Amino acid sequence: MPRRTATMLASTLMLIALLCAGVFIPVPYSEMSPGPTVNTLGDHDGEPVLQITGHKTYDASGHLNMTTVRVTSAEYKMNLVEAVYGWLSHDTSVVQHETLYPDGKTEEEATQENAEEFSQSQESAKVAALKALDIPVKSWVVVSTVVKGSPSQGRLHAGDVIKAVDGTTVKEPTDVSELVTKHKPGEDVDFTIVPAKEQAAAEKERRTPTKTEKVTVTTETSDDYGEARAIVGISAGTDHTFPFDIDIKLADVGGPSAGLMFALGLYDKLTPGDLTGGKFVAGTGTIDDTGKVGPIGGIGMKTIGAHDKGAQYFLTPADNCATAAEDTPDGLTLVKVDTIDDALGALKDISSGKTDDLPECTKG
Numbered sequence: 001m002p003r004r005t006a007t008m009l010a011s012t013l014m015l016i017a018l019l020c021a022g023v024f025i026p027v028p029y030s031e032m033s034p035g036p037t038v039n040t041l042g043d044h045d046g047e048p049v050l051q052i053t054g055h056k057t058y059d060a061s062g063h064l065n066m067t068t069v070r071v072t073s074a075e076y077k078m079n080l081v082e083a084v085y086g087w088l089s090h091d092t093s094v095v096q097h098e099t100l101y102p103d104g105k106t107e108e109e110a111t112q113e114n115a116e117e118f119s120q121s122q123e124s125a126k127v128a129a130l131k132a133l134d135i136p137v138k139s140w141v142v143v144s145t146v147v148k149g150s151p152s153q154g155r156l157h158a159g160d161v162i163k164a165v166d167g168t169t170v171k172e173p174t175d176v177s178e179l180v181t182k183h184k185p186g187e188d189v190d191f192t193i194v195p196a197k198e199q200a201a202a203e204k205e206r207r208t209p210t211k212t213e214k215v216t217v218t219t220e221t222s223d224d225y226g227e228a229r230a231i232v233g234i235s236a237g238t239d240h241t242f243p244f245d246i247d248i249k250l251a252d253v254g255g256p257s258a259g260l261m262f263a264l265g266l267y268d269k270l271t272p273g274d275l276t277g278g279k280f281v282a283g284t285g286t287i288d289d290t291g292k293v294g295p296i297g298g299i300g301m302k303t304i305g306a307h308d309k310g311a312q313y314f315l316t317p318a319d320n321c322a323t324a325a326e327d328t329p330d331g332l333t334l335v336k337v338d339t340i341d342d343a344l345g346a347l348k349d350i351s352s353g354k355t356d357d358l359p360e361c362t363k364g
Helices: 003-024 080-088 107-132 173-180 196-204 259-269 299-309 318-325 340-352
Strands: 029-039 050-053 063-071 093-096 138-146 161-165 188-194 213-218 220-222 229-231 234-241 245-248 280-283 313-317 333-337
Touching: 029 080, 029 299, 050 259, 063 259, 063 299, 080 093, 107 234, 107 245, 107 259, 107 340, 138 173, 138 196, 161 173, 173 234, 188 196, 259 280, 259 313, 259 340, 280 299, 280 340, 299 313, 299 318, 313 318, 313 340, 318 333, 333 340
Parallel strands: 063 280, 280 313, 313 333
Antiparallel strands: 029 063, 029 093, 050 245, 138 161, 138 234, 161 188, 188 213, 220 229
16 A cells, blocks of 8 residues: 555544544533523513513513523533533533532532522512512511421421520521520520411411420530531521512522612512613513622623623623623623612613613623
8 A cells, every 4th residue: 555545544543543532431510691682671481581470560671681501410420522522612601510510519409409590589589670660578587498307307407497596596598507506405495486387377367377386305515617516407597578579480590690670670560661662672680688698600691692682781790790791692781780679770871871870890
């Protein structure tokens, strides 16, 4: 065989081998891409996203779109060719698999966690919106989770309202841990609670719960913080009663990042006029009960998704601004927000056309 032919054959075989390796050898990466954007002021799958009964509402035009990110599943095995293609593509982001699924988290576990975060974000959005409107919201401390195999299992339950610990009235979730850790491991803690079923019935009937119980739990030792301390195996959180019914209808979405846009949508529907002035505004960000806006993941994919849908302005959490500004889609203005009040102020300027002084995101 002539040397030139042999060289070409060897090169071809090597190329085929490399391509095969690229296709069949998995790499520890996952992919993110722009997901759907949904107008919180409009309908989704044939019904309003935000449904309010028992309080006057107002029609709202324009868009206040929440944004999402698509991610590959926990079981998906990306190959080298796909990873390289993703790195070179402008509309996708390749990240370490463990970034999306830490500690070997399964698809089912990730979905459950996202669903819980989404539910909590809806509650916080309702609270933040009503507080911004000076509408009173009743709040109380509840058992959020009970650790399997802990002393509280079978004695305390998720949804139980914690009225007091050792006779001391509880006002904040942090009060619970502070009172429990005053004990030594092996000592008893007395909880005064409203059982979850009684609380649910009272909420449904819009009355004050009448049944309380005293539950005693024996503490055990935890070394999670480098020193022995007493725990009972629960986490405490906050629940709320709203003065009228608010329902957020949006299936197949998870995570906490829609909180800000839900809150703004509710505010718009509960007030006359249009927050956007008919403009197309999209955005993202977690929100807590006080109206504080927090950072989210996948900001670059969300700005692309919003731009492709037609957004002119994008409400961006302050902590995501620098990253988002590194590659802003043409024609999309990134507006920096740190609280719901910041967002409402920005929307007022956008609505009136006074956008020269908008707090825009900058690099670095």
